[in-house]
Amino acid sequence: MSKINAIDRFLNPQSIAIVGVSKDFTSISGKPIKNLIHHNYKGKIYPVNPKYDEIEEIPCYPSLLDIPGEVDVALIAVASKRMLQILEECKTKKIHHLVLFGSGFAEVGEEGRKLQEQVLKKAKEAGIHILGPNCVGLLNVKKSIPMGFATSFETEKGFQPGNVGFASQSGAIGFSLFGLAQEENIGFSYIVNTGNQMDIHSLDCIEYMLEDKDTQVVAGYLEGIPDGEMLIGISKTSKRLNKPVILLKSGRSEIGRQAALSHTASLTGSEETFQAIAKQYGFISVNDVDDMIDAMKVFRRGKKTAGNRVVTISNSGAAGIAMADYSEVLGLEMVRMSAETAREIKAIIPPYGSALNPIDVTAQALKEQHILTDTLEILINDQDIDAIVFQTTFGGELGKKICQKIAEIDKLTDKPILVTITGTSELTGEGRAILQEAGIPVFSTSYKTMLALKYLVDFSAFCRKEDAGLQVPENQPNAKSGDMSGIWTEERVKEELSKLDIRVPxxxxxxxxxxxxxxxxxxxxxxxxxxxxxxxxxxxxxxxxxxxxxxxxxxxxxxxxxxxxxxxxxxxxxxxxxxxxxMFQDEGIEMFIGVKQDPQFGPLIVCGLGGIFIEVLKDASIRRAPVSKQEAFDMLKELKGYPLLEGTRGKKKRDVSALTEAIVQVSQFAAQHKEKISEMDINPLWVFEDGKGIAALDGIIIWKNGVESTVSAGTI
Amino acid sequence: MSKINAIDRFLNPQSIAIVGVSKDFTSISGKPIKNLIHHNYKGKIYPVNPKYDEIEEIPCYPSLLDIPGEVDVALIAVASKRMLQILEECKTKKIHHLVLFGSGFAEVGEEGRKLQEQVLKKAKEAGIHILGPNCVGLLNVKKSIPMGFATSFETEKGFQPGNVGFASQSGAIGFSLFGLAQEENIGFSYIVNTGNQMDIHSLDCIEYMLEDKDTQVVAGYLEGIPDGEMLIGISKTSKRLNKPVILLKSGRSEIGRQAALSHTASLTGSEETFQAIAKQYGFISVNDVDDMIDAMKVFRRGKKTAGNRVVTISNSGAAGIAMADYSEVLGLEMVRMSAETAREIKAIIPPYGSALNPIDVTAQALKEQHILTDTLEILINDQDIDAIVFQTTFGGELGKKICQKIAEIDKLTDKPILVTITGTSELTGEGRAILQEAGIPVFSTSYKTMLALKYLVDFSAFCRKEDAGLQVPENQPNAKSGDMSGIWTEERVKEELSKLDIRVPxxxxxxxxxxxxxxxxxxxxxxxxxxxxxxxxxxxxxxxxxxxxxxxxxxxxxxxxxxxxxxxxxxxxxxxxxxxxxMFQDEGIEMFIGVKQDPQFGPLIVCGLGGIFIEVLKDASIRRAPVSKQEAFDMLKELKGYPLLEGTRGKKKRDVSALTEAIVQVSQFAAQHKEKISEMDINPLWVFEDGKGIAALDGIIIWKNGVESTVSAGTI
Missing domain, CATH: 3.30.1490.20 (ATP-grasp fold, A domain)
Known part of the structure; x- marks a missing residue:
């Protein structure tokens, strides 16, 4: 059975066995059955423990083999050393879906690693899929089926279903985030905790959820990337289906990386590479749990923006100022409204307010409540505005009325409306709930709102981005595979560069x-x-x-x-x-273009300015090869030294177009030879004045075959 | 009466008049009396409005002059055009403290500005102090006296007193933040909203609260700095009394600055300068409302750190990884624990946990609850640890017990203990409340916790920082005021630099x-x-x-x-x-040291590397003059190009000591002549290899007198 189908079965079991079940409902092995009972699981429950005859009047069996019916999913709460025997029983009983709660595998060192390998081998042979080990379980929110011992399963309120799916390598982060998000009325489809990911991993779950018709927003907490190619595939699905993937990746620091290795035996990969991949492939990379919740809020409404032009309305001048500040920091554009829109707004707000962006309707809106919402209605019809941010501190009845009106207006427009309500639950809770019910993103501070808008703007831009130039020609005339081994020195590299239309002396x-x-x-x-x-x-x-x-x-x-x-x-x-x-008559600005093999993502293309920019400032842009011309241009614009290319302090603009073309060519070359290339470095590459092109002055390629790993092309 | 005494009276009135009172308790002019009644104000209330005889059975007077008793504070809810007449009545009635809610003053343009000037002039002549206009009021939390119409006054729960004071130029931000903070059980002493700050401004209130014995933490929301010198004085008081001042300053972007000007007619000053001043003078500069609340949490406990060495404990490996990541980003040190401490911890946690920082006690702590708290007890006795961060996702009874134990342990140690509880209110609310009651900072995500710890570490470092070298000698032999006008060109500047022991060719x-x-x-x-x-x-x-x-x-x-x-x-x-x-035989690294006059803070000292560092990267450090040698060193370390001075890629270290000495000297010179100097630029200043000193190759000073403002020294 494919992993996708397996995940479907894991999430929709008709019957669940719990092996090593306990009557102590406060213990890890007692909680799973308590949770199933508490949430009225409709399928069969089969407790397994030779010590008991029944648990809460449900018959309990000595072993899996004694269970009378079929078992879709078995939750395993026994010590790791018993796993091989349990597997044997599962094989006999034809149980193909196991959730392993326990520790004692790869995360505890050599012996555990060996056990994990044995278990996985045996499972594969028997066609058994495993979730975990070292995990707290999973939850089908739609059907209210909790399988595990997460604290947030112990809610009295029941689960709120919705369109957000979440795969988390960590149980603690996964289910505490889920709990917090539910408090903000964010509904979920599924949550899966993958733990050590012996078999089913985070990306499997993300892929499943992306394809699930009830899931519109997918989130993942990752400590490592189990499969780089698969992540790229997920990006394509995300774009095709218009469903964002929000990722929180930890293990960014050296100590964090070491801790991740000891925690779930995850190799985390480089932070720079991951962030570059996220940018390039449209993943929303967030910093912490609350940012992830904010991203869920803004995406679950399903609206997109056409650009980054934002207008803000508030009853507080101060909030308007703050929003303008955050816009600048986040790269959003506080749009200059059309004269007509400004005139219409001026006509309805008090004279001491501001009809310009940020719009300040003043505290007078306390008295004349229509002012806020009338302004909103004017704005949704202005074609130069991509998103509207509404801020208020009003609570009570007034706040409620305003929120109701916003919910009505939101239905009339494709433009996203984001709301900040800064105030206590006591005063503003009812208003918030009205917005949450309508799926409208509501935040408690302006920075959070603007950051969430930035996520939305970025993903919308990703969905609009053309993939032109990303196809690697299968049979490029340049491809001469005969000698692709060892090291190519300067003159051989230059020969190749000439074929790629990159000028050499x-x-x-x-x-x-x-x-x-x-x-x-x-x-x-x-x-x-x-x-x-x-x-x-x-x-x-x-x-x-x-x-x-x-x-x-x-x-x-x-x-x-x-x-x-x-x-x-x-x-x-x-x-x-x-x-x-x-020799060239003119001197160019010194750049480099490099390629390095990443164990997860294959050839990466790297570029930057030479000299102190790379040596002191470590100023380099990274993308996965190949890149389009637009992507190459984005790489350059990211560089701290980019103003040098643009021409600064009276110096002439440089030939950025020729430079981006060269980056594209090198990236295509790297992608075409992705199996063989190890490293490449064109350095220096001179960039002349606009119209005068570029020239590669030196270069080296190191192929994978026949080269010892100690050789390095240098710059990168 | 001094402003400080005036603020004391504003906050502790025996009697309050409300002019322009309304019976419509949902209106701005009706809310103030409703709030006073609702919160059982113990003093006299005098409603003033010729339309009514009484309001809620309190006698209402046609004018201020008709009030039988003395009036300590008058709340004015009438149109701006009536202000001059009201002032006349106040003068007659000897009312010296007015709160002006209304708009229609400097924020509406020329006419309003004139009115504001007239009102201020008349008030000063009559010895009257004014809070506002364009403000929503103030609140003595200790005595539960709300004076104004803030939404958060309408709570049913009453106000929670405590040791945090807050002055806010914005009413919306001030009182919504107050409400949110109260929800987290942060107790306050006072909140004052200053609005247009015609007379009493934010810094007056901050100064008052700093000196107030019941206030230990002071916070301010500012759109502009009303008085630079006063802010510096506040820094000294803050350090002397060990009370932190947390500042949220808006108007950082160009659009934000313009909006601030139209909002409360505030000139915001430059963001770079403000952030430099905050760093130098120990203010905690925060980004948004929620960061300010987090800062309040961490400071109100009153503990300090001895350094930045942090250890983290968690029942989630993932949270440990995240905390390590955030530490690196924030400049906190994940301390390497002593072998002894690690051994002791290893003895009590499960083998698949981690006894190294980040400490992972694993979900086993669900069963053996003492594990988490026993680990904590070991850590408080390790002298190499400055702060402990505790993270848990446990809720319910277990969570409560753990929180109780933390509260006990916290009392036994001077080390700050910060807690992250990631979970719903339903499950973790009681545990949180126990910690909040004990004043222990508790946050809902790890990033928030680590950021708050960073605030605490920074303020603690500021309190330890020596002020050596900050005294400017009164009668320096260098001071020759005779010719301090016009422009000093290179040879004259070099003559002066020689006297300051800065080498010139x-x-x-x-x-x-x-x-x-x-x-x-x-x-x-x-x-x-x-x-x-x-x-x-x-x-x-x-x-x-x-x-x-x-x-x-x-x-x-x-x-x-x-x-x-x-x-x-x-x-x-x-x-x-x-x-x-x-000419020098060796070539030095090119730097510049400059001075510029800031309208709020006087002479600022600026330094940086030459060439692309300043031209392309705008890489410069700013401080207010004078600076100590340590501060000068900190300035250099902030520079992106600092590795060049340290020696990078085999290049030799540069004479940083001579360079810092030069910065100190120039800063002293600037401070000494702060009334006269306009700009100064030493550029280039060459920094030779370590031990070989520095040399100023060119320089210019522009004095304030006799120079047209279009001249500029260039670099800065």
Missing amino acids: KGTLIKDRSHLEAVEEHLQYPVVCKVISRDVLHKTDAGGVKINIQNSLQLENAFDGILQSVKQYAPDAKIEGILAEE | KGTLIKDRSHLEAVEEHLQYPVVCKVISRDVLHKTDAGGVKINIQNSLQLENAFDGILQSVKQYAPDAKIEGILAEE
């Missing part, structure tokens, strides 16, 4: 002294000479570079000098020749 | 061609020649600089060449001479 490889004359035939002075040897990767250190060679005498001297220096520096180096190249 | 001013010989007598070749003229501030553009002059012939040519170029460039320029200077 005109040059010729001098294999011995007799070829020197050929230089003058092909090239114009001044020239530069560089040693070519895969044993000499740092040419300058080896004395392997001479610049500004003006005539044949200097050329001969350079040739001899380089050979002599390099032989001194690395006596055993195999020298392929000396590369003579024409 | 050895040089001599050549006033005419006959002085050229003197150069060879005094200086060693190579030398540099530069034009000196206050009419030529950009020497290079004017062809006014020649470098690398090796002999007397080149010197003569340079002299003639410069004069010729400059005369062409600026025919009317008055040339004081040509400065010849020895």
Whole structure:
């Protein structure tokens, strides 16, 4: 059975066995049955424990084998050392879905890791799927089926169903977040805690939920990425179905990474890479539990924005100021409204208010309640506005009436309306509930509101983004796989770059002294000479570079000098020749374009400015290859040094278009050879003034085959 | 009467008149009396309105003059145009404390501004103090006296007194924050909303509350800084009394600034300057309302930290990972515990938990509840730990018990204990309440907890910080006030810098061609020649600089060449001479040190690296002058380019000590001449390798007197 189908069965069991069940309902092994009973589970419950005959009048069985009927899901609450035997019973009894609560597996070291491997092997053989181990369970909210011992299952209020699905590697974070979100009337479809993810992992669940018709928003808490390719696939589904995926990933710091490894044995991967992937593939990456809840709020309404132009209305001037401040920080645009809209608003608000964005309707709205909502009605018809943020501190009856009116107006427009109500539950609770009922996102502070809007704007932009240029041609003429091993040194790389339409200096490889004359035939002075040897990767250190060679005498001297220096520096180096190249008249701005293999996501493309930008500021942009021209441009704009390319303080603009084209080409090359490439570094790459193009001055490619792992292309 | 005494009377009135009172208790003019009655105000209430005889059986008077008794505070709810007449009545009736709710003053433009001036003038003459206008009132929480129409006055629960005081320029933000904080059981002493701040402003209230014996934590919402010097004085009081001042300042963006101006006519000042001042003077600068509440929580307990070393305990491995991540981002240190402490903890937690920081006691603590609290008891005795963060998702009876135990342990230690409880109110509300009762800070997410701890660590560090070096000598020998006007050009500035022990190149001013010989007598070749003229501030553009002059012939040519170029460039320029200077053998890293006058805070000292750091990255550190050597060092460490000074990629460390000394000297100079200096720029300032000092290569000072405002020293 596929994992997707397995998850479906896990979430919709007709019968549940609980192995190692306890009558102590405060214990981990007692809570699961208590929760099922408490939430009126409609299927069969089969407690398993030789110590009891019944639990709460439900017959209890000595072993799984004694159960009379079929078992869809077995919840296992016994010590890890008994797992192999339990598996044997499951096999016999044809139970294919196990939830393992217990610890004692990969997270406790070598012995546990071995046990985990054995269990997984046996399970696979028997066609058994496992959720966990080291997990607190799962919950079908729609059908109110709690399977596990999460604290939030112990609610007296029942669960509120809705369109948000949540997969969490951590039970504590998963179910406490669920509880908090339910307090804000956010309804869920499913929650699954995957724990050690021996078999079913977080991305499996996310994929299932994305495809589920009742789920419109999917959230995931991850400590590691179990499968990079799968995450990219999820991005495509997310875009195709217009369903956002919100991710909270931990293990970002070094200590956090170590702790994750000891916690659920997760390799977390690099934070920079994950954030780059999230940006590129439209995942909403959040910082903490409350940000995730805020993202759920804004997405579950299902509206999108057409852009980032926001208008704010408030009865408090101060809140308006604050919202303008946050907009700037978050990259939202406080839109300048049309004169007509401003005039209409001016006509209904008091003279000491502000009809300009941020709109301040003043406390006068306490008296004339229509002011706030009339303003809102005007705004929904202005085509230059993408989203409306409404802030009020009013509570009580007045607050309720305003909220009712907002809920009505919200139905009339495709524009998202976000609401901030800063006030106590006592005073504003009823108003909030009205909005929550209508699915309208409501927050308690302005920053939270604006941040949630930013999530919505980002995902909407991702959905609009064209994927043009992301197809890697299958049979590029450039692809010559014959020699794709070892190290490609400068002249070989430049040959390849030329084929990719990336300009390189005109040059010729001098294999011995007799070829020197050929230089003058092909090239114009001044020239530069560089040693070519895969044993000499740092040419300058080896004395392997001479610049500004003006005539044949200097050329001969350079040739001899380089050979002599390099032989001194690395006596055993195999020298392929000396590369003579024409020098450019203008000096370009120094950049680099690199490729590195990521164990999770394959080839990443990296670019940045040279010198202090990379050395001191570590200023580099990362994306997964391939990238489109727009994506390449976004990479550049992220750089702290980007103003240098734009032209700053009277300096001329640089040829950004040629540069982005080169990034695209290199990214396509990397993607095309993703199985073979290990690292690539074009450095320096000169960017000339606008219209004058770029030039790759040096480069190296390290292929996976036949190279020891200690070699590194350098910059990245 | 001083403002401080006035505020005391405003907050503790024996009798309150309400002018323009209404019987409609849902209106702005009806709410104040309703609130006083509702909260059982013990003093006299005098409603004033010729339309009524009584309100809720309290006699109502036609005018203030008809009131039989004395009036301590009059709440004024009438239109602005009646204010002058009301003032007249107050003067006659000897009422000295007015709260003005209404709008129609400076925030509505020229006419309102004039009225505001007239009212203020008349009030001052009569010894009357005014709170507002454009404000919703104030609240003495200790005595339960609400004076105004804030929504949060309408609570059924009564107010919870405590040790937090809050002054807010905005009524909406002030009182909604108050309501939210009260929901989290944070008790207050006073809340004052200052509105347009015609007379009493936010800093007056902060000063009053700082000195108030019942207030231990002071918070302020500000749109502008009414008085820079006063804010600095408040910092000193804050440090002396060990009471933190938490500030939320808005108007940080350009649109926000404009909105603030139209809202309460506040000039907001520059965001960069405010954040620099906050850092330097120990204010806790927060981003939004909820951050302010979190800061209140952590400070009201009154504990301090000895450093930034934190340990975290949790029953969730995931929460531990998250806390480690946030620590790194926030600059907290996840302390490596002593072997002894780790051993003790290892002995009590399950083997699959983690005894290392982050400590993971696992869900086993559900069964063995003592595990969590026993671990806590071990940690409070470890001298290498400055703060403990405790995270749990447990609710119900178990959660309650754990919280009770934490409250007991908290009393036994000076170390702050911060708690995160991620869970619903239904499940965790009682536990939270126990902690809140004990004053222990409790938050709902880990990021909030770690951020609050960061506030506490920062304020504790501020309280420990020595003020050494901050005294500006009254009569420095350097002070020569005679010529402190106009512009000081390079050679005059260098003369002054020498007196401040800041090295400058050895040089001599050549006033005419006959002085050229003197150069060879005094200086060693190579030398540099530069034009000196206050009419030529950009020497290079004017062809006014020649470098690398090796002999007397080149010197003569340079002299003639410069004069010729400059005369062409600026025919009317008055040339004081040509400065010849020895060149340094080594090249230094290029920095600048500048001074600029801030209208609120006086001279600011600014420093940064030259070139792209300032031009592209706008990378500069700001402080108010003077600064101590430590503060100067902190300024450097803030710079993005700081690694260049530390020595990066094999480059040698630079003479940071000499550089900080220079910053201190310049800052003292600026502070000493704070009345006269307008701008100063030492640029470039070269920083040589460690031990080899620094050198100022160029500089300019612009004094306030006699210079048109269009001149600018450039860099800053």
